[in-house]
Every structure is written in C-alpha cells, then in structure tokens.
Amino acid sequence: MQITPFMTDLTNFDVQKTREDFPILHTKIHGKPLVYLDNGATTQKPQLVIDRVRELYEKKNSSIHRGVHHLSEMMTEEYEYARRTVKDFLNARDTNEIIFTSGTTGSINALAFSFGEKHVIEGDEIIISEMEHHSNIVPWQMLCERKKAKLRVIPFDENGELILNEYKLLFNEKTRIVAVTHASNSLGTINPVKEIIHIAHENNVPVMLDGAQAVQHGKIDVQDLDCDFYVFSGHKIYGPTGIGILYGKEHLLDALPPYQGGGDMIDCVRFEKTTYNVLPFKFEAGTTNYIGAIGLASAIEYVNSKGVENIAAYEKNLLQYATRRLIEVGEMTIYGNAKEKISIISFLPDKIHPYDMGMLIDKLGIAVRTGTHCTQPVMDHFSISGTIRASMVFYNTAEEIDIFIDAVKKAKMMLS
C-alpha cells in the first residue's frame, strides 16, 4: 500500500523544537513513548507555564484586590495584566469585557443564569445546535426548565455541517439568544460562525460562541466576528485548569445581574440593600483563581510566540495527513467530514467497540479519547454508542501519526 507523505514543505514550523517545551511529551507509558492524541480533552503545558505558576506560589502568592501590602498589590497588577493579555488575544474592545471564570462550563452556566434572569420569560426560545458539548446544552435546558422556555435545535447534515436553511427557520419573536459551538469537539467541524451571527443579528438576537475547541487552533477576533459573548477554557490552550473566560460586549454584560454573590463583587453591603461593583468585578465573586489567570496569560503569550497562523497551518497539514492515513487503513467510518475542520478525527472501525480499541492502543503508549465526548446527541444522530477521537495539536508529529496508524491496524487485527 502506498504511504501518503507528510507535506513538510507546506509549513514552516519547527515541531521538534516545540516538543522540547513540553516536559510531559518525553514521558513513557507502559514502557512506550507517549503519543498524546487527546488534546481535545485537555492540552499539555509548556515548561514556561509550569514555571510561572510555580514561581507565583513560591514567591508572590497573595490575595488580590484586597490588600495595600506589596505582595497583594503585585499580584493584583499581574492579574489585571492577565486580563489585558486575554483582551488583546481576543481583540476585545475593553478589559471590562473579560470575566475570569472557572472554565467554559463555568462561563456558560454563568451566562445562562444571568441572561436568563434578565431576558427570558415563559414561552421564550433559545437556539442551540445538535453538535453542542453537554456544557452548552444542559445549562440552557436548566434555564428553560426554570423559566418554562423552549430549546430549539439547529440540525447538522451527514458531513457534520450545520444546516443553515433550517437554522433561519428557527427564529421568531420569542427567540432570545443563540448559543453555538465555534468548533465541534466530536466532529471537528468549524462552524460558519460569522454567517450564524449575521443571521441572528438580522433577527435582533445576540449570539454566544463556545470557543472551547477554537481558541487553540486559530485567530479569534471577537470584534470582527461581532459575537456578543465568547467563552473558552484555559486548560485547552496550554494553560492551567480551573480558569476560563466569559467575554461579553460591555453594554450587554453591564445590563446583566451578577450570578454569584460574595466578596469583591459588591460596592456597598447593608442588611437593607447591597449594591454591586462595576464590570468586570461584578461577575467575579470571591477569591478568584488568580494564579490560573496569570498562568493562562503565560500560555497565551507562548501561543503568540509560536504564531497563531503557523499553528493553524501546521495543524491543518497534520489533519490532512492523519485523515488520509486512516482512510488507507480501510473498514472504518470517519464521523465529521466538514470542509472546515480543526485537527480532530472521530472514527469507528467496523464491528469494533471504541473502548476495546482505546484500551488496546493505550498499551502501546497512545492516548486517544473513546466514547461520546460529552456529545450524546451527536452519537444519537449517527445511531452509534461512541467513537474513537484523535485530537492533534502543533506538538504532534507525522511520526506519531504513523505510530498511531500502526497501532490501529494491530488492534483491528486482534479484535476482528
């Protein structure tokens, strides 16, 4: 069989040098070099981020926004510097538009609650899509239950692309918000979000984009997109866990009530009545994950130093190579064949259970995801119980893809 070559000439990216930045990539699993293809679940951390977090705990740790002492002031400045870094990364207009949360899930729950309190009443409708992660389904469902509102769902076609003609038909005078994923974690589809936003805005409806699988793969410009809200997680873009972002246009955030009460989010507390702090602090009750926020800023600076365009070009090349090689193996279905994809491949070899293959190739040092990937409606669409998902980023190599393909072939032979 002819082996598809990897088009090294298509990208100008030093992957071996990049791999040196990630200590975990030199680990052995079951005595074999780790081949980490579970980046959709979480990405590995460069030494620079690990060092940064460690340095903060070792030398600078102190609660922010509260003290006049040196450490507290220094930490507060670093935290607000992190906010500016995120603002620049997303090309937001103002730091008031950047809220630190615990992650994508935290951001969506915050928005669904707060937006729901302000804008949703009985009989209203919320549009999501059939390819959403459970994190972008359940919080809206909970809101619908609270308010007796209704969820409307944009379907996708057999390639895993949203059917925009059907989407347009979902709008009516009761539609309050559209919440869709920028890129699908189980199909890899990059959605035509500009068009989705344009259609919503023609109907005077705001849009939230779930960027959990998009920020690490390409340039995000919230002003150019004209999205109203954008959310993502730090741990999926080489940053620490437990930190995430809720971006919102300032006038929209300003109009929303806080979703949590506590320290730092207040202006004046009296038993009769409490008044709230201004943006962005109104949405950051309690002691935030300030170390995580600063670690996230370091991760963003790292990504910027590699060049978002270089990363995107390299990953696109790797996706094409991996897809071609997997097709060469034969007797399997690839789920998600959209024209625009992030570097994720979901597949299922004929007559083999995804868990069996996942467990076998784990013994060869390969980490892939198996199961529903928190997108049960996607699995229902195809009437399958789950897939195997290989999700690649810029530190993965063509050689790793070859090892993975050999392992898939071996496991296939053993299991058939």
Ligand code: PLP
């Ligand atoms: N949305 C998408 C598209 C995801 O892929 C994920 C995580 O896999 C999430 C939301 C939830 O992210 P987190 O668990 O970091 O909150």
